[in-house]
Amino acid sequence: MAAKQADQPPREDDLTSTIKSLALKAGGDVVGVAPVARWDEFVPEGYRPYDILPGAKFVVVVGTRGPTMGAWKCPDARLMEVNGYDFANDRAIHVVANHIETETGFYAMQAPTLPVAGHQPLMSMMLAAVLAGLGTRSFAANIILNPKYGLLYYSAAITTAELMPDGMLEQQVCPAPMCVATYRNIGKTPCMAACPADEGGCLDGSIDGDGRIEEVYYDRERCSTRSMNFGINSFQKALAEIIEEQDSERRSAMINSDFFTRSCTSMGHFKESVAQCFECMRVCPIGRAERKLQ
Ligand code: SF4
Ligand code: SF4
Known part of the structure; x- marks a missing residue:
């Protein structure tokens, strides 16, 4: 379909609320918007959104839960991989990008999450989620935890359209208060206890006197041999x-x-990016309430 040049560009708050509601209707659980300048501090030239789409101004990030609540309850952990993921975040982000291009006449493209060469993707969806205010890094494999849903899967769209940005989260989602208490008791949070680095696992770290992350240890290579x-x-x-x-x-x-x-x-099934181990997330209290049904 040919892109429609809008006679009058939509106001950025109207466009932002339209694409957010479209993303949620298309299967997204959360949506956030970040201005491209937020990447400058964290990634080198060549990997910023405006290097990928010249003239880009904003990045829209969509997060979805992936495994259903029933899949989390299944006693066979291997079924989380087989049944766990439906790429709703990719679908939602395409709805967003298509709407921007066809209804406003601005450019939009899905942010590249796979490498074009080697093993390094052009953009990190973990960083995009943090910069769009959807979550913060955790002790568990550095997974970005959303305060409501915990583990989410993220996709993003880069656009030249003007949008209304969301603020970044001020509070760290991890560690949860019960994890701080567990750490004070046994020297490990629940995720560290599920995969302890000192017993052949991948996770370790420390919490400071204010209950915040002080140091994180994550053995990525060891984790990837188990989970991928x-x-x-x-x-x-x-x-x-x-x-x-x-x-x-x-x-x-x-x-x-x-x-x-x-x-x-x-x-x-193009499931390379889907992990075969969810054990550190299975014990994580963040988002657990959202997985409860009858
Ligand atoms: S091996 Fe499993 S439990 Fe350990 S950090 Fe990786 S995903 Fe989490
Ligand atoms: S179990 Fe606790 S410490 Fe570990 S990732 Fe979840 S909130 Fe953070």
Whole structure:
């Protein structure tokens, strides 16, 4: 559809409230808006929103919950990966971008969250969520926790349109008061106790006298070997071994193995970015009330 040039550009507060309500209707749970200048302090030239879309002024960020409340209750943790994620944040952000372009005549594009080369994506959705006032970093794998929903999945749209910005959160969401109390008692918060670095896990850290994060330890490499076993990397690794295998019976067993089958499935469903471990989030009190049904 051709973009409509608006006779009169919409007022930024009207446009902002329209795209926020569209994003929520399209499956978003939260929406925030950040001016592009907020990136200047945190990322180098070449990785700022206006480097990706020249003339960009604002970034709209949408967060969605991913796994349903029932999926969190399922006793088989592996089903969180299989059933957990429906990309509603991507859908919602496309609705936002399409509305901006077709109804206002300004440019909009989805922020690139996958690398175009190597392993570094052009934009961090974690940073975008923080800068749009939707959450703050936590002890649990640095996951950005939203004060209402806890763990969310984020997508963003960069636009040249003028919008009304949201403020960033003033209060750190993590640690929750009960986590501070647990830390004072046993020296660990619930997420650290679920995945303790000193017992082969990935998390550690300290809380200061005011109940705020003092130091965070997160073993990202160890976590990724546990929580991201299937995807493009596992497919490439298994394929290289299959090609090298001379014994045809063994090669056939490798092709039909559980590991290679799951690697193919994860690519077919484009689930590389979905973790296979949620244990630090399962014990996190933030957002737990939103997961309660009958
Ligand atoms: S995702 Fe799993 S492995 Fe990674 S920090 Fe959380 S509990 Fe540990
Ligand atoms: S359990 Fe959640 S709120 Fe508590 S310290 Fe860990 S990440 Fe923070």
